[in-house]
Amino acid sequence: MRVLDTKFVRGFIKMADDGFQQGWHERNGGNLSYRLTPHEVDGISSRLSDREDWTPIGTSVPGLAGEYFLVTGSGKYFRNIIVDPEACIAIIEVDSKGENYRIRWGLVEGGVPTSELDTHLMNHEVKKRVTDNKHRVIYHAHTTNTIALTFLLPLKDEVFTRELWECATECPVVFPEGVGVVGWMVPGGRDIAIATSKLMEQYNVAIWAHHGMFCSGVDFDETFGLMHTVEKSAEILIKILSVSPKRLQSIQPQDFRDLAKDFHVTLPEKFLYEK
Ligand code: 2HA
Ligand code: ZN
Secondary structure, X not given: OOHHHOHHHHHHHHHHHHHHHOOOOOOOOOEEEEEOOHHHHHHHHHHOOOXXXXXXXXXXXXXXXXXXXXXXXXXXXXXXXXXXXXXXXEEEEEXXXXXXXXXXXXXXXXXXEOOOHHHHHHHHHHHHHHOOOOOOEEXXXXXXXXXXXXXXXXXXXXXXXXXXXXXXXXXXXXXOOOOEEEOOOOOOOHXXXXXXXXXXXXXXXXXXXXXXXXXXXXXXXXXHHHHHHHHXXXXXXHHHHHHOOOOOOOOOHHHHHHHHHHHOOOOOHHHOOOO
């Protein structure tokens, strides 16, 4: 089967374009990765090239040995993915030690996988383990309102989670485990990958101060929907803060406890502090 005709590649391209349409991917901003199922690898095996050399990942991900990923290319523009996917995205294979990768398809005009490959792969390794192999998508975007909030709120998981929960009733149902926050760090390397993947042990959302957001999920819909929900709530909060520093009313800790009961979610008490 042609790689471009597969459901997972089409879903990947649609998600990338949805993100671009949201205004989250200026220039070459953002990156996306998807961990293929063995069945999906089998379906395209005759279309994969084995001419490329192995390249060090820059970190070690033994939990991903032998896995295949569809990833965006470093320096490629999300805006162009829908127009010329073969030039903008690639399928990579991780070696049997989890230390090297090689390109098996795509990036036909040259290039390498996303500059945030370390973070993507370390997040995938954590999520594969803690979700019992269910999560397959890691998404990074430059979400405008969430970035703006990192200049206004203390960079604490408890504060971001609580403020985002309060601004849209669906939030505690969509991300009951909360969100994590990483203080400003140099992007594109192992240190920020370690900090982010540590948060991914307990959250599906990691916010990078003054930069953007990472989300994890089982499929494209769920992962995009999570990013979209967090960013929508951040937009509401930015509108509130823009109009007035004072709120007349909001959702209270006991309201969240009542919601948790009816919607069958567990909301950690550390987010339900008295203000
Ligand atoms: O340019 O978003 O974090 C891609 C990025 C780096
Ligand atoms: Zn970025």
